[in-house]
Amino acid sequence: MFLDYHQEVEFFHEQGTEWCLKFEKSQKMHDLDMFTMFAQKALDSTTVFQDHPSRPILFSTLSTCFVKRFERTGCLKALNEALRYLEVAYATASKSDPQRPGILNNFGIALGKHFEKTQIRESLDRAINVATEAVRTARRNDTQRPSYISNLNGWVSLRYGLTGSDKDLNLLNHGITLMQSILHKGGAKEKDVPFLMKSIGDHLQQRHRETGSLDDLNEAIDLHAKAADLVVIDHAFKAKTMDTLGVLLRERFEMTGSTDDIIRSVSALRYALDSFALDSPRRPNVLLNLANSLGKRSARVPCSQARPERKRPVKGWGRASKHIACIHDLDDAIDAASESVQATKDGDLDKAGRLYTLSLWLSKRGSSDIPVPGDLDRALDSALEALNGCSNGQCRHMFYHHAGVCFWHRSKRDNSVDDISSAIKYATLAVGSVRDGHPIKSLLLRNLGLWQRFRWEMTESHDDLEDALSTSRDGFDAGHGSPMIRMATAREVAELAILKDDWKLASEYYQKAVHLLSELGPQSLKHSDVQVELTRFAGIATMATSTALNAGEDLLHALQILEAGRGHIANMLMDTRHDISELESKHEELARKFVTLRERLDSAKAQTPPPMAVPIEDFSSPESASKQQCEAEKEFKALINRIRTETGFHNFLMPPALESLKVVAQDGTIVVINMSKYRSDAFLIDRESIRLVQLPDLNKEEAEKRASEKRTSQDLLKWLWDVVCCPILEELGFTETPSDDNWPRVWWIPTGILSQLPLHAAGCYDTGRGETVLDRVMSSYASSIRALQYSRRNSAKSVSNSALLVAMNETPDLQSDATLPFASDEIKILEDLCPSLGMKPVIPPRNKTNIIEQLKECKIFHFAGHGKTSREPSLSQLLLEDWKASPLTVEALRDSRLQDNPPFLAYLSACSTSATDIPFLADEGVHLVSTLQLAGFRHVVGTL
Secondary structure (H helix, E strand, C coil), rough: CCCCCHHHHHHHHHHHHHHHCCCCCCCCCHHHHHHHHHHHHHHHCCCCCCCCCHHHHHHHHHHHHHHHHHHHCCCCHHHHHHHHHHHHHHHHHHCCCCCHHHHHHHHHHHHHHHHHHHHHHHHHHHEEEHHHHHHHHHCCHHHHHHHHHHHHHHHHHHHHHHHHHHHHHHHHHHHHHHHHHHCCCCCHHHHHHHHHHHHHHHHHHHHHHHCCCHHHHHHHHHHHHHHHHHHCCCHHHHHHHHHHHHHHHHHHHHHCHHHHHHHHHHHHHHHHHCCCCCCCCCCHHHHHHHHHHHHHHHCCCCCCCCCCCCCCCHHHHHCCCCCCCCCCCHHHHHHHHHHHCCCCCCCCCCCHHHHHHHHHHHHHHHHHCCCCHHHHHHHHHHHHHHHHHCCCCHHHHHHHHHHHHHHHHHHHCCCCCHHHHHHHHHHHHHCCHHHHHHCCCHHHHHHHHHHHHHHHHHHHHHHHHHHHHHHHHHHHCCCCCHHHEEEEEHHHHHHHHHHHHCCHHHHHHHHHHCCCCHCCCCCCCHHHHHHHHHCCCCHHHCCCHHHHHCCCCCCHHHHHHHHHHHHHHHHHHHHHHHHHHHHHHCCHHHHHHHHHHHHHHHHHHHHHCCCCCCCCCCCHHHHHHHHHHHHHHHHHHHHHHHCCCCCCCCCCEEEEHHHHHHHHHHCEEEEEEEEECCEEEEEECCCCCCCECCCCCCCHHHHHHHHEEEECCCCHHHHHHHHHHHHHHHCCCCCCCCCCCCEEEEEEEEEEHHHHHHHHHHHHHCCCCEEEEECCCEEEEEECHHHHHHHHHHHCCCCCEEEEEEEEECCCCCCCCCCCCCCCHHHHHHHHHHHHHHCCEEEECCHHHHHHHHHCCCCEEEECCCCCCCCHHHHHHECCCCCCCEEHHHHHCCCCCCCCCCCCCEEECCCCCCCCHHHHHHCCCCCCCHHHHHHHCCCCEECC
């Protein structure tokens, strides 16, 4: 059939378009070759008509073939060929040509990719110029305009990352706002919505990286999760989106410490890796991203807690794996990074970043407890090769910094002054190569200060000590860093100030660190994750309190510091379960909002599924719950600040003021014992005043040593009497056994390892002179003053008269001491006693579901059986018949909300119900006794 040249052009162009769509799905080079052939034929058909109106768009279409070839192969020659065709298209398209905006957009894409490949700044600037013209000249109703705006934003965000200029930030903000408006107003075609979502998310990610905004990061994750769910499973776009989603989730894990995020990150990246062909140029980058997430996960999940998993080669990773974690995560991270490096040709600018990642995880393994010989030297070699190969605009500060890290690790291994000096040199270069206000600057300054201190410890150079203090202060004041980094930096400043005997400066920065605790573990974070973050800062409240006293601060302020820095998890629970009757009586609308947000927080947490319970094809489900929780938390904090502006509520949910302390002490003297490496003291609070008793003989190291010995030994009890309890009781005037039944009461609130010791049993039992705590006072314990206040506020009488009685004579699957023959006898005695007390005995099936339900209705709970502590304190539990499948853990009890009908008494006739296996979390009171108090019980009896 004969075709005229118009029909011929149209025919070849249509054929090319079909092959292009086919290539998009298959990623096969044959399909791309066919696309290129037909695009070339279409252009050649117009050769005799140089002024043919279709020539500009045909040049642009042919350029697309070469851009796609570059994306598929990484060949720079193909990209240069694309730019050659686009120069012609740009020059020949008239300003009135309706195709001109599309041509400009394609030109901008190619120029932007050229910058990414070559780091030639001129290409990026020109990409922004032509992309700006594309947006400006496109009609408002042009369906492609959102993608033009998106591409422009991409290049602007890249340049903003280089310049940090306000002009580029304003351009980026304007572009994001435009795209969000198009999305929310339905201005995009349905088929384009996922692409628009991902594009907005990409720009929010870039803005987050430059500003540290968690809100931007949360929104970016939400958009990527939704975009991935809106496309078919095997679509290449889904794989790219899952790749980015995996990176975003890892970045949020780095900010918040959420274990769920790092688990989901690995899952998303494994999906992406499976979706790309083995020869895909994207595969090395996905391997790199997966290496980083596996490496991060290895630091969060200890080998002893990881599920057994046979080590597999990298090619075997995929969505078939359902293990939460692997003991070989760090090894697999190194394998993945190595494969990524091996797949990279010499001269490829991406090689520097891949060597950097390989070096990162080699240095982690080389500095671990189980290093592989040669890791540190190999890490340093890779770091220096990466530094030599990176361009000036390619995150050079991170390459400098990591070279410093490698030298620091080797300095620790070899005790080398030369290596630590090299670390300081590279850290200084890193700090100097990043702009002020960048979120990473606080980390760079913190590490520089640490290494300066490390060299001072080796050389005792006064200049190094001064530099370390100055640098660390700059690191904290830089702002924008994560709460964890800023807390660690504040602590470092305080410790350095103490080395110079500057207690006022030390107190200032310790208090700043304590103030940041509330940002370390937000309400949206699981309590188990909060615990991990808190272990990094164990004892910071006690040190801040001691430092404040040494700096001459008043007693009340020092005590408030201690209260603010301890029991962080409990404080989060008490914030959401606070008695608001006074607020309701004076500000009904604020109280209503408080209750609504409290319920939203609880509801969002309950709806969040386990990270691996969600199919890989439905990543937006957990993200929706996470987003709801973050939004509720943000509103909750704003509401609390609003309530504090009202008269009489300035102290709402804050550490107790003096008058409220006196009220709490109406039922007995409160003794708060603060012990740190700097000093030890007891705060004595009664209805009249606050006093301080110094405890000069109470030494932190000695206490830790004693705690590791038998807890009920006579020697331990005598030591506790001599150095702690006797000085306190004598100051209180309790010097002998009361002569009547009117015994004084003492509420002990110990800190740190003291909370694991039997203060109530302290004494000299061999003298017979009443020199014991038991002979002089009635003892009770509380984890904090605020917890004591909380239990008093929730002391309304229970309407129930039931006694929940549970005996575990036999504990299934327990390896030792499974039988407790007298447990049922104990419960039988109580059952027979109940009628005389007006109580109704309830003996339910011994499983978690029934016990939780009955706890909500009982007045007394008596458990006779085994308690089990865990290295993960929130997993400590009472052992029931289903303890393996559905354990009655601290976390389950903590979330049971019994305070709506508060039971009177829990009696735990089981071992270790007020103990924790993690000394670093002693100040958190994460054990069964304190948990039942927070859940709603007014009194709890337990054991150490």
